[in-house]
Amino acid sequence: MNLVTDNSQGHLSIGGCDALDLANDFGTPLYVYDISLIRQQLRQFHKAFKETGIKYAISYASKAFAIRAIDQVIDQEDGHLDVVSAGELMTAVQANFPMANVSFHGNNKSLAELQLALDNHVGTIIVDNFYELELLNKLLPEQKQPVNIMLRIAPGISAHTHRYIQTGQVDSKFGFDVQSGQAEQALKQVLQNPKLNLRGYHAHIGSQIMAIAGFTALVQKMVQLAADWQEKYHYQPQVLNFGGGFGIKYTNQDQPLAPQEFVRNMIQTLKKEIAQTNLTLPEVWIEPGRSIVGEAGYSLYTIGARKNIPGIRTYVSVDGGMGDNIRPALYQAEYQAVLAADPQASPVETVTIAGRYCESGDILVKDQKLPLSAPGDILAILATGAYGYSMASNYNRVGRPAVVFAENGHAKLVVKRETLADLTRLDLNYL
């Protein structure tokens, strides 16, 4: 996990920067990313793929954290990018991200979004449904070159934390259903269309997956489908995209596999399965989001009010909460908190870290043992780098925090804090 490292003063250190200095210089609440950890995660994925000798792409699922600066780091580390909206796409454009390495996802892309993707020469459109094929068909006459697409299929496998469930019936809004023949129907349509260049198939089975079993089942299923369809339609996929979902460590209870283990296992299964077919080994693409940025992110807060209910609970409130991290309220997600002044200090009391938003459910960490804290102390919540900022809201008209990248002892502001002026900027008078 993002090991809690302290510096010579015993303070929490993030990317070589003192967390207390960061809080002081940039204010709280604050998102801080240790960029060397992000690079390290990507490099581990690269290394694992390189060892297998297979052609591959690591397409960062930018929904986990989509800002210009992270897109730039991903490109620098030879990652590709997956975007799911015009907003994420324009972020990539502003980052100068090579568009050939961008994939465009989504189960209800609008005509305008597809047009934007084509205008910007997005590398691959991952087509999700028949309506999208219809929309694309409207735009294809204007295209000089065939448009690269993949088909997203719903393979009938859904993964959950620690185990996988193989569902007979797929109940998902995403992708072409295999069971009912819709995926095959889509394939036939696409193969008949000379303006579409089908690169292969995509599937994604879930998120925060800790075990390999679901991925093994996915690889087997995808190869079996590709082989069946190759016999029937003589189409050999150039790429199989197995999506993302690799789990991370939020608390000490989480024991995810390392990136290289996921990759090694998947490719081993792939090679074994492919050897039993007439297919040649395809490229493998994956779409990790959480596992690239999650553990590298920290949320820094200032502690304020304390409420002790004798015999029941002690609430310690911070200056952020569900507006900057909706995951505890939405998914009962668990996090671990430390005091930035002394992350290794022995815990002496059990407290519940409450947010500042007007909702009882705005609890960031329930019943955690912490050292004694006082108003003004800086609290850090660990592993908030994925789906924190990207799911942040302006609930209670509170501005979203700033984002700082820390690396080798240097801290750089990469997203400004929202001001009161920002919060009311779009309002118009009625009377």
Ligand code: LLP
């Ligand atoms: N590829 C596709 C097609 C996806 O739908 C997703 C996530 C990913 C890749 C990346 O998955 P990851 O590696 O990050 O697990 N807001 C939720 C997570 C939603 C995930 C949606 N799709 C959360 O905070 O846990």
